Amino acid sequence: MKTVYRSCSLCEAICGLEITVENGRVAGIRGDKADVFSHGHICPKGPELKAIHEDPDRLRKPIRRVGNDWHEVSWDEALNEVAEKIHAVQSAHGTDAVAYYAGNPNVHNYGSLLFAPRFIARLKTRNSYSATSVDQLPHHFAAQKMFGHPLLVPVPDVDRTDYFLVMGANPIASNGSMMTAPDIKGRLKEIQKRKGRVIVVDPRKTETVRVADEHVFVRPGSDVYFLLALLHVVFERNLTKLKHLGSEIKGLNEIKSMVMEFSPAQIADVTGIPANVTERIALEFTSAKSAVCYGRVGLSTQAFGGLCQWLINVLNIVTGNMDEPGGAMFPLPAVDTIGSDSKSESYGSFDSFRSKARGLPEFGGELPVAALADEILYTGEGGVRALITSAGNPVLSTPNGGKLQKALGSLKFMASVDIYLNETTRYANIILPPTSPLEHDHYDVIFNILAVRNTARYSPAVFDPPEGSMHDWEIFTELTRRLEEVRSGSKSKKTSRGIKPTDFLDRMLKSGPYGAETRIDLQKLIDNPHGIDFGPLTSVLISRIKTVDRKIDLAPDLMLADLHRLKESMIHTKDQIRAQSGSLVLIGRRHVRDNNSWMHNVAIPHGYGHGRKGSRLGTAAQHSGASINDLTDDESIDVLTGNAAFSGVPVQVRAAG
Numbered sequence: 001m002k003t004v005y006r007s008c009s010l011c012e013a014i015c016g017l018e019i020t021v022e023n024g025r026v027a028g029i030r031g032d033k034a035d036v037f038s039h040g041h042i043c044p045k046g047p048e049l050k051a052i053h054e055d056p057d058r059l060r061k062p063i064r065r066v067g068n069d070w071h072e073v074s075w076d077e078a079l080n081e082v083a084e085k086i087h088a089v090q091s092a093h094g095t096d097a098v099a100y101y102a103g104n105p106n107v108h109n110y111g112s113l114l115f116a117p118r119f120i121a122r123l124k125t126r127n128s129y130s131a132t133s134v135d136q137l138p139h140h141f142a143a144q145k146m147f148g149h150p151l152l153v154p155v156p157d158v159d160r161t162d163y164f165l166v167m168g169a170n171p172i173a174s175n176g177s178m179m180t181a182p183d184i185k186g187r188l189k190e191i192q193k194r195k196g197r198v199i200v201v202d203p204r205k206t207e208t209v210r211v212a213d214e215h216v217f218v219r220p221g222s223d224v225y226f227l228l229a230l231l232h233v234v235f236e237r238n239l240t241k242l243k244h245l246g247s248e249i250k251g252l253n254e255i256k257s258m259v260m261e262f263s264p265a266q267i268a269d270v271t272g273i274p275a276n277v278t279e280r281i282a283l284e285f286t287s288a289k290s291a292v293c294y295g296r297v298g299l300s301t302q303a304f305g306g307l308c309q310w311l312i313n314v315l316n317i318v319t320g321n322m323d324e325p326g327g328a329m330f331p332l333p334a335v336d337t338i339g340s341d342s343k344s345e346s347y348g349s350f351d352s353f354r355s356k357a358r359g360l361p362e363f364g365g366e367l368p369v370a371a372l373a374d375e376i377l378y379t380g381e382g383g384v385r386a387l388i389t390s391a392g393n394p395v396l397s398t399p400n401g402g403k404l405q406k407a408l409g410s411l412k413f414m415a416s417v418d419i420y421l422n423e424t425t426r427y428a429n430i431i432l433p434p435t436s437p438l439e440h441d442h443y444d445v446i447f448n449i450l451a452v453r454n455t456a457r458y459s460p461a462v463f464d465p466p467e468g469s470m471h472d473w474e475i476f477t478e479l480t481r482r483l484e485e486v487r488s489g490s491k492s493k494k495t496s497r498g499i500k501p502t503d504f505l506d507r508m509l510k511s512g513p514y515g516a517e518t519r520i521d522l523q524k525l526i527d528n529p530h531g532i533d534f535g536p537l538t539s540v541l542i543s544r545i546k547t548v549d550r551k552i553d554l555a556p557d558l559m560l561a562d563l564h565r566l567k568e569s570m571i572h573t574k575d576q577i578r579a580q581s582g583s584l585v586l587i588g589r590r591h592v593r594d595n596n597s598w599m600h601n602v603a604i605p606h607g608y609g610h611g612r613k614g615s616r617l618g619t620a621a622q623h624s625g626a627s628i629n630d631l632t633d634d635e636s637i638d639v640l641t642g643n644a645a646f647s648g649v650p651v652q653v654r655a656a657g
């Protein structure tokens with residue numbers, strides 16, 4: 001019997017787990033009480049890592065599709081075929097003819113996070129997509145434009161705030177997002193214990209609303225007006241406080257004149273929020289000892305998602321709550337990819353090229369995934385003819401999934417790196433299944449950049465990888481090597497097992513912000529299996545700003561320009577509300593036992609629709625409901641950022657025949 005301590009890779013809370021192993025099998029998974037960050041907390045999903053590991057439906061060998069049948073093939077054959085087909089399609093139709101899609105679990109897997117980028121770069125394609133553009137893209141967009149780096153995303157300092165204004169997030173079900181905070185329920189209760197308040201702005205009475213002090217109902221998609229009106233009150237009553245950021249910002253006057261047009265009374269019809277409520281919340285926010293506004297998926301997936309995330313930052317800044325305890329703060333992670341990033345400009349590129357069919361701009365080198373189906377269906381020169389996916393299920397997770405499904409059927413070649421045969425990977429010609437989450441080590445490179453406390457924890461593998469299996473990162477390394485070989489027509493002398501994720505980790509830890517001070521390296525993390533605590537967040541923003549002039553831009557040109565679209569839309573919306581009173585709009589949600597489109601084999605109840613033909617999941621999953629994304633529209637995007645706008649979809653409901 002042995003006990004292994006590691007973080008849970010299923011959601012952003014990164015809870016510490018205590019996993020006991022007996023006779024080569026998981027005997028139990030509990031919360032690790034000694035964990036420096038999560039102190040024993042877990043949710044019902046954590047223990048399901050055992051079920052995923054043991055799930056007979058989980059793929060363990062590469063498989064090839066012949067017609068509707070799947071056959072096992074050797075790794076060597078499978079990897080060669082993928083490399084050869086990529087090369088063949090690119091030779092015939094150009095490098096852009098091969099597209100790449102990265103799904104959500106990649107950010108929970110440091111091997112793929114660190115090694116997939118090199119493969120994607122070698123594909124030399126403009127058709128790179130990810131789940132970012134159906135999720136948090138507006139956060140990165142606002143961060144890039146205001147602070148100069150897409151990952152300089154502020155997180156709410158929940159452990160010290162006195163006033164938590166939550167918009168479009170349901171952390172009690174999701175366990176928090178762009179805010180790594182294990183046991184968020186406990187942390188919210190602590191706010192209330194110290195006489196602070198939690199206010200939730202949401203169209204639905206959610207699980208989070210139930211533990212909050214106040215629920216503000218908002219008409220879906222109208223939050224941007226509410227944010228403008230809050231700022232209106234702050235400026236009109238001269239309540240701005242800039243504190244230490246006063247000399248670091250620019251654009252204050254532009255903001256001030258712009259919000260004057262949006263008074264609480266003017267936006268009341270559109271948002272459904274009475275003027276006196278908006279005014280009161282603005283006053284409470286500015287008079288609280290500390291306050292923070294936080295907006296998540298419900299805000300990002302709107303037609304004005306980019307403006308929403310921008311205005312949230314502006315509100316926190318002009319009320320003296322940015323980079324201050326209890327406000328929105330910036331973590332200083334032990335592996336600091338922001339601090340070490342010298343060319344942030346290229347990482348945060350925007351509109352340096354556009355998608356062929358719809359002319360949508362790229363951000364950070366990626367095109368909006370809402371454009372993918374059209375790129376595949378584009379028959380002219382430059383259309384997508386082959387697709388590689390990694391850890392994703394865009395047929396269920398992206399708008400108008402039915403259209404994408406049809407498009408996938410028309411591809412010349414598709415390959416997927418995934419542990420399941422799902423509604424998307426079933427269109428692949430080859431599926432390359434990596435090791436299970438318990439068979440590889442892990443370090444939370446991304447979530448420590450978004451965490452409410454500075455900590456570090458290394459997760460060793462629980463089991464050795466089975467003979468003849470491959471990790472995600474090894475698959476990418478091998479694909480890169482073989483692609484180079486077929487391209488050059490000669491065997492490469494390089495061995496594929498050169499640098500490992502741990503080499504990178506050790507180096508980054510040593511050169512990171514705590515490397516010299518606490519002599520932190522991989523060995524030190526191994527010696528501290530419950531993690532190392534570096535304490536609460538500190539004011540670090542000024543030293544981390546990456547804009548060219550080192551100023552925080554409160555009023556980026558692109559945001560100001562997008563306000564014109566907003567003003568037109570406001571007139572529009574008022575007409576629509578009058579015309580369609582009583583009609584319904586569809587919004588998204590999450591269930592605590594869910595994980596996007598997967599885990600439906602092992603946990604109960606977004607991402608349904610497994611009843612589609614060809615689904616191989618268990619019958620429970622197959623009968624568990626329809627896909628919301630069969631109803632959402634791929635044409636409906638936030639024009640500014642390209643993020644899918646699939647919350648607030650007008651629908652008609654009638655009795656089934």
Ligand SMILES: Nc1nc2c(c(=O)[nH]1)N[C@H]1C(S)=C(S)[C@@H](COP(=O)(O)OP(=O)(O)OC[C@H]3O[C@@H](n4cnc5c(=O)[nH]c(N)nc54)[C@H](O)[C@@H]3O)O[C@H]1N2
Pocket residue numbers: 102103104105109131134135136297390391392393394396397398417418419420422434436437472588589595596597598606607628629632646
């Ligand atoms: N209508 C609507 N649609 C939404 C949303 C919404 O709120 N409403 N939310 C959106 C959001 S926020 C997101 S993030 C997307 C998610 O959308 P996607 O990222 O496209 O889909 P997931 O369901 O997360 O796909 C997970 C896949 O990864 C595989 N997988 C799990 N672990 C690993 C691993 O370690 N390695 C590999 N190679 N594969 C692995 C699983 O088998 C599964 O097939 O959905 C979006 N879609």
Ligand SMILES: Nc1nc2c(c(=O)[nH]1)N[C@H]1C(S)=C(S)[C@@H](COP(=O)(O)OP(=O)(O)OC[C@H]3O[C@@H](n4cnc5c(=O)[nH]c(N)nc54)[C@H](O)[C@@H]3O)O[C@H]1N2
Pocket residue numbers: 011012104135167168169170171173174175176177201202203204206218219220221222223296297298299302587588589590591592593594595596597606647648
């Ligand atoms: N249990 C579980 N946890 C998860 C996931 C999961 O599938 N299951 N997925 C993970 C992923 S990939 C992500 S990105 C995070 C997301 O984490 P959260 O952002 O917390 O996501 P949701 O729980 O979907 O909460 C979104 C809320 O937005 C509200 N909403 C919808 N439209 C609007 C609107 O127009 N305005 C406002 N104000 N609110 C609106 C919805 O009613 C809902 O309460 O969760 C992660 N954690």
Ligand code: SF4
Pocket residue numbers: 008009010011012013014015041042043044045046047175182
């Ligand atoms: S809250 Fe998230 S990280 Fe914690 S156990 Fe549940 S799924 Fe895992």
Ligand SMILES: [Mo]
Pocket residue numbers: 104135
């Ligand atoms: Mo997500």
